Amino acid sequence: MKFAAPCCASLFWLLILAAPLSPAETNGPLPQTRVLEGHRLYYAGELRKAADAYAKALKEDPSNLEAWLNGAIVHAELGERARSAEWLHRALSLAPQDGAVRTALAEAELRRNNPQEALDAVAGWPQAVPKDDPFAFIVQGRSQLALGFPKDAVQSLSQAAALAPLLSLAHFWLGQAQEAAGDSAGAVEAYRKAVQKDSYFSHARYQLVRSYLRTHRFYEAWKQAIHLLDADPRNSRFRVALAGITRKSVEETRPEVEERSAGSAPAAPEDERRESAGTPLPPEGKIPMLRVGLGTDSMGRIPPRRDVYFRCTSAFAILEAKNGRRLTTGAKNALWRVRQPRGAGRIEFYDENGKRRLVSKTPQLIKPENGSGLVVLKDVPADYGSASRGGGERPLRGSVEAAVGRKGLRLVNVVDLEGYTHGVLASEMPIKSPMEALKAQAVVARSHALYIQTVTRRHVKAGYDICDGQHCQVYWGVRNETARSRAVVEATRGRVAAYQGRIAHVLYASNCGGHSQSGCELQGWGDVPYWKGILDAPESVRRPISPWELRRWLRETPQAYCRGSDYVHPAHFRWTRYIPASDLEERINRSIKIGKLLGLQTLKRARSGHLNSVKVLGSRDSRVVTKEFSLRGLLGDGSQRSALFVVDTDVDKNGRPKAFTFYGGGWGHGVGMCQSGAMGRAQAGQSYADILAAYYPGIELGNLRY
Numbered sequence: 001m002k003f004a005a006p007c008c009a010s011l012f013w014l015l016i017l018a019a020p021l022s023p024a025e026t027n028g029p030l031p032q033t034r035v036l037e038g039h040r041l042y043y044a045g046e047l048r049k050a051a052d053a054y055a056k057a058l059k060e061d062p063s064n065l066e067a068w069l070n071g072a073i074v075h076a077e078l079g080e081r082a083r084s085a086e087w088l089h090r091a092l093s094l095a096p097q098d099g100a101v102r103t104a105l106a107e108a109e110l111r112r113n114n115p116q117e118a119l120d121a122v123a124g125w126p127q128a129v130p131k132d133d134p135f136a137f138i139v140q141g142r143s144q145l146a147l148g149f150p151k152d153a154v155q156s157l158s159q160a161a162a163l164a165p166l167l168s169l170a171h172f173w174l175g176q177a178q179e180a181a182g183d184s185a186g187a188v189e190a191y192r193k194a195v196q197k198d199s200y201f202s203h204a205r206y207q208l209v210r211s212y213l214r215t216h217r218f219y220e221a222w223k224q225a226i227h228l229l230d231a232d233p234r235n236s237r238f239r240v241a242l243a244g245i246t247r248k249s250v251e252e253t254r255p256e257v258e259e260r261s262a263g264s265a266p267a268a269p270e271d272e273r274r275e276s277a278g279t280p281l282p283p284e285g286k287i288p289m290l291r292v293g294l295g296t297d298s299m300g301r302i303p304p305r306r307d308v309y310f311r312c313t314s315a316f317a318i319l320e321a322k323n324g325r326r327l328t329t330g331a332k333n334a335l336w337r338v339r340q341p342r343g344a345g346r347i348e349f350y351d352e353n354g355k356r357r358l359v360s361k362t363p364q365l366i367k368p369e370n371g372s373g374l375v376v377l378k379d380v381p382a383d384y385g386s387a388s389r390g391g392g393e394r395p396l397r398g399s400v401e402a403a404v405g406r407k408g409l410r411l412v413n414v415v416d417l418e419g420y421t422h423g424v425l426a427s428e429m430p431i432k433s434p435m436e437a438l439k440a441q442a443v444v445a446r447s448h449a450l451y452i453q454t455v456t457r458r459h460v461k462a463g464y465d466i467c468d469g470q471h472c473q474v475y476w477g478v479r480n481e482t483a484r485s486r487a488v489v490e491a492t493r494g495r496v497a498a499y500q501g502r503i504a505h506v507l508y509a510s511n512c513g514g515h516s517q518s519g520c521e522l523q524g525w526g527d528v529p530y531w532k533g534i535l536d537a538p539e540s541v542r543r544p545i546s547p548w549e550l551r552r553w554l555r556e557t558p559q560a561y562c563r564g565s566d567y568v569h570p571a572h573f574r575w576t577r578y579i580p581a582s583d584l585e586e587r588i589n590r591s592i593k594i595g596k597l598l599g600l601q602t603l604k605r606a607r608s609g610h611l612n613s614v615k616v617l618g619s620r621d622s623r624v625v626t627k628e629f630s631l632r633g634l635l636g637d638g639s640q641r642s643a644l645f646v647v648d649t650d651v652d653k654n655g656r657p658k659a660f661t662f663y664g665g666g667w668g669h670g671v672g673m674c675q676s677g678a679m680g681r682a683q684a685g686q687s688y689a690d691i692l693a694a695y696y697p698g699i700e701l702g703n704l705r706y
Contacts, residue, residue: 031056038051043604045604054068054070100133122143141153144156145177150177169661171191175207178190191205191208192208195208203637212224219249287706293466294380295380295468309377321365346359365401377393398413437681499700512668514560516671517606521533521612522628531672562679573665579661594618596620600615645663
């Protein structure tokens with residue numbers, strides 16, 4: 001980041017560059033020591049103490065720009081908006097030509113419902129406006145819109161969208177301005193682009209639904225409303241939006257040829273919080289077998305299911321699971337059915353003619369007679385987090401066990417570790433990814449499965465080792481296999497990540513946002529030696545260590561291995577959200593009864609910048625949320641991609657929150673391997689061994705030798 005420096009800038013940067021281990025070291029002469037102490041206290045969640053440290057620095061040196069800027073950020077996060085604006089005014093007086101400072105001041109005034117003051121703050125433009133900063137034009141356009149000049153706002157926000165075509169927030173506000181200016185078609189297009197750039201931006205999608213309805217495009221409105229309810233089925237506004245669309249209007253406006261809508265990539269695997277030394281490597285010569293629960297939900301459980309149709313690509317037998325005794329047989333590709341009648345403690349098998357062939361109270365194995373044969377299930381989906389996706393046929397290696405479940409049929413795929421890895425690889429990483437990244441993913445998938453099976457044993461009581469959804473790893477069986485994926489699995493056959501002779505607990509996430517998290521910084525995760533947060537960027541890049549730098553870092557696209565590329569969607573690396581306070585209040589109150597939402601106060605942060613705790617302020621109660629999964633689940637109009645974010649609060653004339661704007665980075669918990677970063681590292685020439693060593697310091701590559 002570049003901005004006008006105070007008189008002690010040279011000494012300051014020398015001090016910063018010598019501080020590789022903590023958010024800020026505090027060695028050095030005053031007042032810069034006070035500033036560095038403020039940075040440290042901010043990351044530690046001690047916001048009041050951080051503000052005091054910056055104030056002490058300014059008492060000793062009123063020209064210290066860093067203290068004014070960072071103090072302004074901290075006062076804003078404490079809810080002291082007037083004080084924050086005052087400090088930014090002082091910062092601008094020290095650096096009048098610094099466009100970033102000018103933009104920050106304008107945003108501070110706009111957030112506290114002073115659009116005229118915000119517009120006045122940018123009165124020095126265009127001389128001081130950073131021509132390449134879309135946020136400068138966004139705050140200008142928003143101010144013009146608030147003051148009743150929508151056509152001027154359209155012009156400003158069009159510039160923002162042109163400068164940053166991937167920034168969904170620019171398109172969202174352009175849609176708002178065009179709507180106010182009476183350009184319904186333009187609003188639809190702007191909202192459509194906002195959703196296209198980031199499919200998880202639910203409020204932009206909601207506005208798109210409303211725009212489609214106003215232009216009588218009911219079929220498109222219905223499709224988008226379905227997506228909204230997929231993100232948050234209990235949101236009252238989303239439910240009303242869908243309820244207002246009639247079946248007749250949908251059918252009347254359904255196009256003959258539909259455009260294919262872009263989907264979102266599956267989320268990173270769920271976090272695993274258990275600390276353990278691991279389990280010894282399996283003995284040589286025998287491939288471990290896995291029991292994979294099929295059709296599981298986001299918590300890894302098998303939902304109630306009465307029946308399923310299946311066929312096999314070769315002749316097959318149904319065997320007693322306990323002793324392997326053959327009970328009956330079926331022909332190649334004959335469509336059979338297995339069911340568990342309601343309230344019955346038995347399963348029944350019916351052949352292609354509807355004849356009941358077998359009744360059993362014990363588990364039965366559906367096993368192809370040919371070793372290369374597949375069991376093909378009909379309409380058994382796999383879970384990708386917010387919704388189960390699937391349908392059609394699902395071919396599986398090995399055999400499938402059908403058994404009586406507590407509330408319905410239990411289906412388990414019994415498959416060897418290599419067959420399982422084939423089924424995971426292309427489900428967890430795009431198969432067009434660089435080869436070395438895919439090899440790293442294969443090793444991690446194999447290792448993660450063994451660790452869950454032998455150490456965490458999270459699903460053993462349910463009758464299987466591992467589930468087929470993101471709670472463990474997404475597993476589709478043969479459905480996603482390609483020649484490329486098979487080549488990757490064969491090239492890494494038997495290779496696993498080990499630590500001191502035991503299977504390593506190799507967590508991974510979709511995108512770390514530029515810096516992975518250390519497990520010891522997350523509540524309840526444990527200090528596993530190789531869960532160390534790293535800067536996921538070349539050595540020349542420096543991580544942010546202050547509130548001001550962190551904010552700039554999350555609003556820009558810094559150099560990082562996991563940034564947007566031919567393999568990584570830009571919204572996975574950097575994203576923005578605008579969420580009405582009423583939506584967030586409704587969502588939070590489902591879990592925490594806080595009454596009226598009065599604000600959000602960010603507290604402790606990991607060295608990576610990820611939030612480890614947030615205080616939710618309410619009229620009835622205030623709570624500190626510390627669990628990573630809860631932070632992401634509560635503070636979004638679906639779920640936040642990650643806990644790596646900063647948040648701005650817009651207030652009304654009474655000082656009550658109107659809306660929250662989140663600026664975030666990454667997707668997932670950020671611990672362990674960054675899948676997007678692995679792709680970037682592979683592009684940079686790193687081998688899969690190099691990639692694994694970077695994300696899991698101290699691990700070794702083991703070989704099961706089977």
